[in-house]
Amino acid sequence: MTAIRDGTPIYLSSTTTDRGVGGGKGGSAGAVTAAYGAGKSTIFQQMAMISRWVDNRYTKSEYFADPYNIPLYLTTVLWFPGEHDHWNAFLPANVHRCFPNEVTPKGFLLHHHEDDPLTFWEIPNEGRQRRLETLTPDLVRPFAGVGDLFTHVEREGLGKINVIFPPQNYILSQRFLKKVKAMAALNRARREDKGGKARARVTAQYDADPEMAGYHRGRGRPRERIVVPLEEIEVEPHVFYHELIDHFLREKGSEHMAIFYDDVSHFLQAYQTDINFHLISIFAGQSFPAMRKSNTSFFAASHDFGLLDWKVLLRFRTFFWLPTSRVIRKVSKVWQSVIDTLPMGRAIIEDRELGFGWIPYSRIPHQPPVVLTKGLSL
Numbered sequence: 001m002t003a004i005r006d007g008t009p010i011y012l013s014s015t016t017t018d019r020g021v022g023g024g025k026g027g028s029a030g031a032v033t034a035a036y037g038a039g040k041s042t043i044f045q046q047m048a049m050i051s052r053w054v055d056n057r058y059t060k061s062e063y064f065a066d067p068y069n070i071p072l073y074l075t076t077v078l079w080f081p082g083e084h085d086h087w088n089a090f091l092p093a094n095v096h097r098c099f100p101n102e103v104t105p106k107g108f109l110l111h112h113h114e115d116d117p118l119t120f121w122e123i124p125n126e127g128r129q130r131r132l133e134t135l136t137p138d139l140v141r142p143f144a145g146v147g148d149l150f151t152h153v154e155r156e157g158l159g160k161i162n163v164i165f166p167p168q169n170y171i172l173s174q175r176f177l178k179k180v181k182a183m184a185a186l187n188r189a190r191r192e193d194k195g196g197k198a199r200a201r202v203t204a205q206y207d208a209d210p211e212m213a214g215y216h217r218g219r220g221r222p223r224e225r226i227v228v229p230l231e232e233i234e235v236e237p238h239v240f241y242h243e244l245i246d247h248f249l250r251e252k253g254s255e256h257m258a259i260f261y262d263d264v265s266h267f268l269q270a271y272q273t274d275i276n277f278h279l280i281s282i283f284a285g286q287s288f289p290a291m292r293k294s295n296t297s298f299f300a301a302s303h304d305f306g307l308l309d310w311k312v313l314l315r316f317r318t319f320f321w322l323p324t325s326r327v328i329r330k331v332s333k334v335w336q337s338v339i340d341t342l343p344m345g346r347a348i349i350e351d352r353e354l355g356f357g358w359i360p361y362s363r364i365p366h367q368p369p370v371v372l373t374k375g376l377s378l
Contacts, residue, residue, distance in 0.1 A: 041086055052074060080259065091368075245287050249287060270308055300316075306326065
């Protein structure tokens with residue numbers, strides 16, 4: 001690894017944000033990839049804990065030039081968990097042992113829908129499952145909807161790790177459903193008018209088509225019709241995160257936030273053929289670009305970037321290539337042979353502007369057993 005430069009400055013730049021205007025970079029966008037067991041979730045947890053933002057009077061460049069005289073603050077983390085997860089490392093009972101080098105570790109809140117009877121269990125290396133006793137009631141905030149959740153985070157969750165479970169029986173709100181329908185109409189117009197001149201007449205076309213006949217995917221002979229109904233529709237729980245992101249970007253102020261989504265393949269999966277196709281179009285074309293100037297970062301992890309939609313993958317600024325990962329040539333200048341020689345505990349970090357280098361990472365000390373959440377709709 002001596003032939004490759006130290007990537008620590010790139011790593012710190014990706015986890016440190018400044019204001020998104022006036023010469024600042026704003027929110028970051030990073031993607032982590034590795035096969036099972038290579039440390040993807042470990043480095044994800046470490047990034048969430050160390051993420052900071054620079055006082056809005058300064059830029060990131062000014063901070064790194066004078067780090068002792070420019071203050072840093074704790075970035076608010078929105079952690080989107082899986083059924084099996086390690087978010088219990090952030091709990092007050094564990095955080096000091098798991099992150100011993102953190103002088104000011106972040107606080108913790110868990111949010112779930114008030115109608116979801118979720119239970120949390122630890123799976124030790126040996127023995128039977130046991131209830132997660134370290135998650136005390138004062139750390140849990142039930143919410144009624146996305147607006148209620150936003151209020152909880154704004155009032156109590158700033159500067160903390162906010163673990164957010166989606167509602168398990170979720171119906172798109174009328175406001176967001178209207179946005180999805182508009183995107184469906186725009187996608188259809190783009191198919192019908194390859195020159196892109198249909199945007200101005202999309203609204204009129206949509207209003208004249210109340211049955212939402214859908215549009216054809218693919219070129220040439222029509223293959224499949226994607227229909228968005230007018231009435232309320234129940235969707236998969238992970239779709240809630242699309243509405244959550246849209247709501248937060250619309251309502252939040254200057255607060256610096258970072259979204260961490262481990263195993264993002266369901267959320268941004270390629271080759272979608274239903275409403276998720278339009279949701280990804282909204283995310284790639286509207287939400288993702290808006291994050292930078294709204295001081296919001298998005299970090300995603302996947303076992304294989306080839307599973308993710310290209311519209312989103314091409315928008316990431318920073319990539320973390322861990323041992324066993326498969327390089328995607330369309331987004332990277334790093335050779336696969338370099339990744340193949342990485343020892344465990346070393347990763348390549350690549351930034352579109354700053355180049356690439358290697359960074360060390362290690363196990364979380366005293367990592368508690370994995371948490372199993374029961375009651376999720378899979």
